[in-house]
Amino acid sequence: MSDQHTSSQPPPLSSALPRVVIIGAGYAGSHAAVAASRSGKVEVVVVDHDGRHGFLARMAGVAAGRLRTSDARAPLRELIGADIEVVHGRVVRIDDEAGTVTLDDATLLHADAVVVSAGSGSPAGSVAGSERYAATLHNPDDALALRRRLARTDRLVIVGAGATGVQLAAEVGAARPGIEVRLIEIAGRLLPAEPRRLGDDVMSALLDAGVHLHLSTEVARVDRRGVVLGDGRRFDGTVVWAGGWRADATELLPTAPVQDGRAIVTSDLRVSGLRRVLAAGDIAAHRDIIGRLLPMSAQIASQAGATAGHNAAALATGQPTRPARLVELGRIIDLGDRGVGRVGPIPIGWGPTSRLVPLLHLGVDLRHLWQLGGVAVALAHVPSRGGAQATPPARTPLHAVS
Numbered sequence: 569m570s571d572q573h574t575s576s577q578p579p580p581l582s583s584a585l586p587r588v589v590i591i592g593a594g595y596a597g598s599h600a601a602v603a604a605s606r607s608g609k610v611e612v613v614v615v616d617h618d619g620r621h622g623f624l625a626r627m628a629g630v631a632a633g634r635l636r637t638s639d640a641r642a643p644l645r646e647l648i649g650a651d652i653e654v655v656h657g658r659v660v661r662i663d664d665e666a667g668t669v670t671l672d673d674a675t676l677l678h679a680d681a682v683v684v685s686a687g688s689g690s691p692a693g694s695v696a697g698s699e700r701y702a703a704t705l706h707n708p709d710d711a712l713a714l715r716r717r718l719a720r721t722d723r724l725v726i727v728g729a730g731a732t733g734v735q736l737a738a739e740v741g742a743a744r745p746g747i748e749v750r751l752i753e754i755a756g757r758l759l760p761a762e763p764r765r766l767g768d769d770v771m772s773a774l775l776d777a778g779v780h781l782h783l784s785t786e787v788a789r790v791d792r793r794g795v796v797l798g799d800g801r802r803f804d805g806t807v808v809w810a811g812g813w814r815a816d817a818t819e820l821l822p823t824a825p826v827q828d829g830r831a832i833v834t835s836d837l838r839v840s841g842l843r844r845v846l847a848a849g850d851i852a853a854h855r856d857i858i859g860r861l862l863p864m865s866a867q868i869a870s871q872a873g874a875t876a877g878h879n880a881a882a883l884a885t886g887q888p889t890r891p892a893r894l895v896e897l898g899r900i901i902d903l904g905d906r907g908v909g910r911v912g913p914i915p916i917g918w919g920p921t922s923r924l925v926p927l928l929h930l931g932v933d934l935r936h937l938w939q940l941g942g943v944a945v946a947l948a949h950v951p952s953r954g955g956a957q958a959t960p961p962a963r964t965p966l967h968a969v970s
Contacts, residue, residue: 585611586884588877589669589679591659591820592686593621593644595866595936596849596873600683601652602940603877610881613653613677615669616686619644622708624866625902625933626951628732631705631714632739634904639951640708646948647940662820664842680884683876684820684839685849685869689829693811697790698727702809705732714808722747723805725795727787729753730761731901733810734770738903741777750780750803752787752795761863762899765915769908769922770901813864817851827853827861836889837876844883848876857893868894870936902929 588604590597593616605612622641629635644654657671662682669677691704703717704710718724724740724747726733737751751774753760758767758774758781774781786798794804817824817831824831824839830853831839837846848854849869854862862868871894879889900909901917907925908917917925930951937946 585609586680586881587611587613587678588681588683588880588884589677590614590683590685590877590880591662591669592616592684592849593619593654594685594849595624595869596685596876597683598644598648598940599870599873600685600848600877600880602648603874604683604881605649605652605877607878607881607885609885610680611653612651613655614644614648615655615657615659615671615677616644617656617658619654619656620708621647623933623949623951624707625929627705627708627711628735628739629902629904629951630708631711631718631736632743632904633715633718634739634743634953635951636953637712637715639949640711642949647937647945649941659820662845664845667844680844681880682845683873683880684817684831684845684847684851685873685876686851689813689815689850691809691811691813693728694809695787695789698787698807698809701790701792702727702807704809705736706813714806717806718744718747721806723794723803724749725803725805725807726751726810727790727795727807728810728812729755729758729781729783730810730812731759731899733808734758734774735901735903736808736810737774737779738770738777741774741779742904745778748780748805749778750782750805752782752785752797752803754784754786756784758783759901763910763913763915765918766899766901766908766910769915769917770903773903773906773908773922813850815850815864817847820851821845821847830864835891836879837872837892838879838883838889846876846880846883848872854892854894856895862894862896865896865899866936867897867932870939871895874939900925900929900932902926 588610590601601614620641621644630640661670669679741749758770787795788798789796796802815829831847833852839845839847850864875892882889898911906922934946
């Protein structure tokens, strides 16, 4: 498709107010939508493949069965203001020059500013067979699929002892004692990206849960039965690849410069080289206030999304933007009935205080919901334990935006 509209293409659907289009309903997208809407000067449209917001911090608990299936996600309409339009669809093209967004059903939306907060990606550090045979835990669909698989297996092999891997190991070890859990990590310690004290505290919790730890251990390949290690040993069972995630911004932003698959953005979060397109969340290479590259996380996505939404509304109405001031405040790793973490560089969760970390984690979760929709929204979506498989909410038909 060329940059110019052909006679066979419908004219873009426009709006009386300047329009901000948000792509994706995750942490960055939801905060961007709310921030743009609060300007009161723009129409906000969120485009998402199913219009539901996934609670990434709950994925391990849902997969293990400690939390209800309905705790994995919620319709975005339940979390944000009624004045924000939610459209079910996938974006296939963004035209910065023309100010249009094309959906997979050929709908063409006019956009005075665009925030890209969703894109494609793939598991990081994968080995032969991992993409074909290993499950992942990157979104609610992954969590629900893994929950079903765990109901019919007695052995689980988790590759990668970062935050996702140790959370899943702890949750399954506690919630499903009949499953043998093995956690494999190529580094010599757990949580290799975090201070050593956190890894030591996690090790104690995992051993208490009966998890088998294999540190300084390389996985050579994954097959339909399990994993084969670098030394030739094999462990059979359901395999989960928790070695991280590599973003790919080039699917929606083919001309954007990237770093490790993430779009390079300016200080106000515009994609480098583009005029009206911003990026926030895992798809963007965010940096903190002193220029250090930030990890992909929900807290950074939320902060970046709020700034991107504000700046998108400013761009759409001809107002000045503001620089993003992103700060990584710490890390909380909820292990079910206990947890570890840090506030800045200071460890928390040692000794008896480990029982308080899940409460802190819940507070952060509910704060996210409160920021989106207030106290009522937060209280309506408090996670609860157990429960039968919930019936997914019916999908709302595609809304035309006039």
